Amino acid sequence: MPDKPKVAFYWCASCGGCEESVVDLAESILDVVAAVDIVMWPVAMDFKKKDVEAMADGSILVSLVNGAVRTSEQEEMAKLMRKKSKLIIAYGSCAHTGGIPGLANQFEREEVLRYVYEESPSTVNPQKTRPELKVITNGSTVTLPNFFNVVRALDQVIDVDYYLPGCPPTPKLLKQALEVLLSGKLPEKGAVLAPDIALCDECPKKDTKPSDLKFTEFKRPHWMQIDPKVCLLAQGILCMGPATRGGCEGVCISGNMPCTGCFGPPSRIKDQGAKILSALASQVEAKDEKGIDETLATIPDPVGTFYRYGLPVSLLRRKNF
Amino acid sequence: MLLKNEHGEGMMVSTIEQPTPTNSWEPRIVAFFCNWCTYTAADLAGVSRIRYAPNARIIRVMCSGRVDPQFILDAFSKGADGVLIGGCHPGDCHYMEGNYKALRRMQLLKRMMKDMGIEERRFRLEWISASEGERVKTVINEMTEQVRALGPLGLPKKFAEWDKELESLEHEINGKGEAIHA
Numbered sequence: 001m002p003d004k005p006k007v008a009f010y011w012c013a014s015c016g017g018c019e020e021s022v023v024d025l026a027e028s029i030l031d032v033v034a035a036v037d038i039v040m041w042p043v044a045m046d047f048k049k050k051d052v053e054a055m056a057d058g059s060i061l062v063s064l065v066n067g068a069v070r071t072s073e074q075e076e077m078a079k080l081m082r083k084k085s086k087l088i089i090a091y092g093s094c095a096h097t098g099g100i101p102g103l104a105n106q107f108e109r110e111e112v113l114r115y116v117y118e119e120s121p122s123t124v125n126p127q128k129t130r131p132e133l134k135v136i137t138n139g140s141t142v143t144l145p146n147f148f149n150v151v152r153a154l155d156q157v158i159d160v161d162y163y164l165p166g167c168p169p170t171p172k173l174l175k176q177a178l179e180v181l182l183s184g185k186l187p188e189k190g191a192v193l194a195p196d197i198a199l200c201d202e203c204p205k206k207d208t209k210p211s212d213l214k215f216t217e218f219k220r221p222h223w224m225q226i227d228p229k230v231c232l233l234a235q236g237i238l239c240m241g242p243a244t245r246g247g248c249e250g251v252c253i254s255g256n257m258p259c260t261g262c263f264g265p266p267s268r269i270k271d272q273g274a275k276i277l278s279a280l281a282s283q284v285e286a287k288d289e290k291g292i293d294e295t296l297a298t299i300p301d302p303v304g305t306f307y308r309y310g311l312p313v314s315l316l317r318r319k320n321f
Numbered sequence: 322m323l324l325k326n327e328h329g330e331g332m333m334v335s336t337i338e339q340p341t342p343t344n345s346w347e348p349r350i351v352a353f354f355c356n357w358c359t360y361t362a363a364d365l366a367g368v369s370r371i372r373y374a375p376n377a378r379i380i381r382v383m384c385s386g387r388v389d390p391q392f393i394l395d396a397f398s399k400g401a402d403g404v405l406i407g408g409c410h411p412g413d414c415h416y417m418e419g420n421y422k423a424l425r426r427m428q429l430l431k432r433m434m435k436d437m438g439i440e441e442r443r444f445r446l447e448w449i450s451a452s453e454g455e456r457v458k459t460v461i462n463e464m465t466e467q468v469r470a471l472g473p474l475g476l477p478k479k480f481a482e483w484d485k486e487l488e489s490l491e492h493e494i495n496g497k498g499e500a501i502h503a
Contacts, residue, residue, distance in 0.1 A: 075487065106436070150483045157487065273433070274390040281429040282386070282422035287411065292428050302433040315394035317480065320438030 005061040005182065007032075008040035008052070009091075010081050012067030012074035013101040013151065018092040019043040019066070021168035028175055035182060036061070040081075049077070052084055060085040062181050064164070068094040068101040068312065069152045073145035082158040087181065089193075093167040095154040096192075097264045097272075098312030100167070102151045105311045105318030106303060109149040153312050163192040167262035167309060170248055194247030196267050199259050202246040205231045213283040218298040226256045238299065240306075243269055243276035262309045271315045273306030348468040351396040352377040352405040352461070353388045357415040358450050359407025365454035373458035374465040377405060384408070385446070386419025390430045393444070400477050403443045403468035405460070410448040420448070442467050443474060 011019065025032060039060060040047045063085040069075055082088055093099040104112055117123065117130055135142045154160050164177055177193045180186070187193070200206060209231040219236040226232070232239040232253065240261035241253070252259055265272040280299075286292045299305060307314055354360040360381045366373065382388055385408025393404045406427065408420040427446045435441055445464055449456045 146486075148486050150486065269391075271391045271394055274394050274430070277429055277433060278390045278426050281425040284425045286425075287421050289424070289428065292425050296425075296429045296432070299429070301436075302429060303436045306433070315391065315398040316437050316439070316476070317398075318483070319436070320474075320476070320479065 004035065004037045006039045006055075006059060007036040007178075008038070008060050008063040008081060008085065009043070010040060010063060010065045010077060011042060012065065012078065012095070012154070013070040014067030014092065014094050014099070016043065017168045018094075021092070021166075021171060021174065022064075024171045025175060026171070028171070032178060035178075049080070052080060055084050057083055058086050062087040062089060064089045064091040065154055066091040066095050066168075067154075068098050069148075069154060069157045070101060070104075071145040071147055075148075075157055076145075078154060078158045087161045087186075088154075088158065089177065090154040090160045090163045092169055093165065093262045093264070093309040095160075096163045096165050097310035098151055098153045099309050102153070102310065102312040103304060103308070105151050107319070108321055109147060113147070150318055151312050156312065161189055162187065163190075163264075165192055165194050165245060165263040166248060170251070172249075173247060192245065192264070192267070194245055194263060197246045198266055199241040199244045199246045199248070199250065199253075199263070203231075203241055203250050203253055205229065205250075205253060208234060210234055214285040215280065215283055215295055216285050217295060218280075221257060228256055232256075232258045238280065238305065240272075240276055240308075242279045243272050260308050261306075264310055264313075272310050273303070273314055276306050277302065346473055348376050348402045348465055348473075349400060350377040350403040350405055350461070350464055350468060351401045352379045352407065353382050353385070353392065354379050354407040354449075355385045355387075355409060355415075355419075356381055356383045358409035358413065359385075359447075359457070361451035362407070362449045362453045363457045365451065366457045369454050371454055371458045373461045376465040376468075377461045384414065384416050384419035385423035386414070386416065386421075388423060388426075390426055393430065394434075397439060397443075397474060398476050398480075400475070402471070402474045403445075403464055405444075405464050406446045407449045407457075407460070408446070410450055413450065439474065440471055442471060 009019070009022065023029065038045060039055070040052050063081040065078060065081055065088060067074065069078060090096045094101055113130060117125055118128055131144050133144055133146055162177070164173060166173065173194055180193070195202070200209060208229065213233055215236060217236055218238045221237055226237070227235060233241070237258050239258035241259045243265055244259050244261045245263040245266045247263055261272060261276070265275060269275045281296060284292055284295045286295055303311070311318065354363055360379070363379055385406055388406055396404050406423060408423055409415065411420060414420040424446065431441050431444060434444065445460070447460050449460065
């Protein structure tokens with residue numbers, strides 16, 4: 001019997017939600033396990049780095065790597081998985097566009113370390129001890145990975161073949177992706193394995209979206225009783241739908257929560273944050289500077305709102321110091 | 322020097338070329354001028370032989386409302402030190418509302434760029450009508466001096482700097498690095 005195709009999962013700077021989404025395949029996961037050999041999956045199986053190192057280059061059919069790259073260990077593992085795999089899929093928002101960890105690109109490395117090791121309310125560290133890359137203790141050397149200044153999406157570190165977007169990707173998209181890859185009918189390299197349309201296009205509330213919005217205030221969902229049948233933007237709630245790729249089938253919208261942009265932009269948008277800024281700001285009702293500013297002041301954190309999942313792949317990449 | 326934007330849709334694709342090599346840095350300003358007012362004013366400044374700083378690369382757009390905030394961030398990320406947008410005075414837009422849309426976008430973009438560490442003064446939106454050739458000169462000269470005072474933004478160089486940490490790691494993996502404080 002010929003060997004089953006080998007599949008690997010790896011995680012970098014991520015929360016574990018992507019791993020959870022694999023388990024969310026529910027009973028379909030049995031079909032996956034029947035069709036492939038899982039050769040690496042740190043969250044669920046006991047394979048080590050040396051096991052992967054021992055494999056022939058390119059012998060893994062596909063590695064699904066989630067998480068952003070923030071440390072030297074993640075960089076090293078990403079490079080190892082690349083070497084051993086025919087195909088790399090950036091799995092989930094963090095690997096695709098930098099994700100929530102990418103928001104740390106608003107701060108210098110030193111600011112992050114100082115807060116975590118000295119200033120955070122739950123930290124007791126009077127000697128201000130910081131992690132070191134290499135420490136010799138009792139004659140043996142202990143090492144730690146380096147913590148980079150910049151958070152990166154996976155394709156800013158290694159060559160990526162496909163992207164599965166979402167925080168996390170939906171089980172339906174994962175299943176479709178695995179089916180396509182196992183069938184051997186590969187999509188064009190660099191493809192995002194989700195429909196290339198804006199979320200508004202598949203939104204269940206699409207029919208109630210007016211052509212002209214005329215914002216006077218951006219409201220937060222908990223301030224109000226949301227009408228479940230009406231477009232959230234029409235109700236004055238900031239929704240990322242117009243600048244976000246569809247494919248999730250509006251799971252958040254159906255729960256009356258606005259889109260926060262986790263699928264990244266469709267292919268014709270280069271910078272998701274700039275695009276949603278454009279779409280929302282241009283439809284403010286006021287025409288004078290003061291009135292415009294008053295309306296826009298109800299978006300207190302434009303960077304954190306518009307680039308919630310995509311700061312590392314934005315045109316500016318990180319805060320300029 | 323007037324440059325036409327050949328790319329009606331999408332992004333500017335070419336990297337903004339370096340000025341002829343000299344030791345002194347000159348501010349590079351990308352100026353998006355609307356076809357009906359500010360570009361015509363720049364034309365007027367030209368035929369009237371009005372002299373102004375050569376630091377602005379003018380790109381003609383049909384309306385200041387056509388200036389996607391992506392264009393501005395793209396210009397900065399490809400090496401612009403400042404971005405200037407010129408449109409028709411409020412109420413005079415050839416397309417009725419385009420300049421208001423530009424104003425609204427730029428008010429928010431300015432705030433967002435500040436949060437991203439780009440000084441507000443690198444960016445200016447100005448209403449210049451077709452008859453105001455003299456104003457083109459004043460605005461471009463002022464903007465050039467303002468950006469000169471701020472110094473280079475130099476994002477392409479910074480991007481390259483940031484990515485050096487990936488190279489230094491290769492060194493560390495190969496066991497040649499020294500213990501350094503994280």
